[in-house]
Amino acid sequence: xxxxxxxxxxxxxxxxxxxxxxxxxxxxxxxxxxxxxxxxxxxxxxxxxxxxxxxxxxxxxxxxxxxxxxxxxxxxxxxxxxxxxxxxxxxxxxxxxxxxxxxxxxxxxxxxxxxxxxxxxxxxxxxxxxxxxxxxxxxxxxxxxxxxxxxxxxxxxxxxxxxxxxx
Numbered sequence: 001x002x003x004x005x006x007x008x009x010x011x012x013x014x015x016x017x018x019x020x021x022x023x024x025x026x027x028x029x030x031x032x033x034x035x036x037x038x039x040x041x042x043x044x045x046x047x048x049x050x051x052x053x054x055x056x057x058x059x060x061x062x063x064x065x066x067x068x069x070x071x072x073x074x075x076x077x078x079x080x081x082x083x084x085x086x087x088x089x090x091x092x093x094x095x096x097x098x099x100x101x102x103x104x105x106x107x108x109x110x111x112x113x114x115x116x117x118x119x120x121x122x123x124x125x126x127x128x129x130x131x132x133x134x135x136x137x138x139x140x141x142x143x144x145x146x147x148x149x150x151x152x153x154x155x156x157x158x159x160x161x162x163x164x165x166x167x
Contacts, residue, residue: 006064006101011110014059014071016051019043022059025071029093033128057090060110062103070094072107074114082121087111089125104137126151 014022023043030036049056062070073091078084089111094104115123124146127134135145154162 006098006103008065009062009069009101009103009106011060011062011106014050014061016047018059018061018068019046019050021061021068022046022050022071022073025061025068025093026091028095029091032093032096033131060107062094062107064098064103069098070103070107072111074111076118076120077124079121084119084121086120086122086124087115087118089123092125105141108141 020043023041023046026041026046027036027039030039050059057073057075059071059073061068062072070093071091072089072093074087074089076085077088079086089108092104092107094107112123114120125138127138139145
């Protein structure tokens with residue numbers, strides 16, 4: 001358990017039985033980020049990709065007593081410059097009524113400690129430009145924005161076309 005200033009808060013690694021909770025947090029995060037229209041994940045897809053024969057990511061859930069109040073989803077990446085793996089946080093979300101109590105910080109610390117235990121060279125994540133509360137929170141923790149990098153993404157039909165290209 002990680003001290004948060006919120007008595008009774010604890011973090012547990014998610015299991016397959018937690019899929020409905022994980023899916024619920026994904027939907028809440030999408031609403032918060034104004035991206036609900038982009039969610040195509042289903043509980044079955046989460047079951048396959050998080051707990052199937054080749055898990056692609058890990059999830060930890062923050063509980064206040066027995067109530068799930070937040071989650072963090074992360075996975076390994078790799079730095080060729082460092083010659084080491086890293087951890088990438090895809091999603092970190094805490095229900096609005098439990099924010100500013102240390103729960104989000106505790107979830108991030110949980111992943112940071114895993115990164116150190118696993119001899120990772122870095123911990124990274126992205127934040128939407130308009131999400132000033134999150135940006136301020138991350139800077140207060142000592143994180144630095146990577147303003148000299150631009151994220152690119154290909155999805156859907158564009159990914160299909162690129163993968164089918166016979167260059």
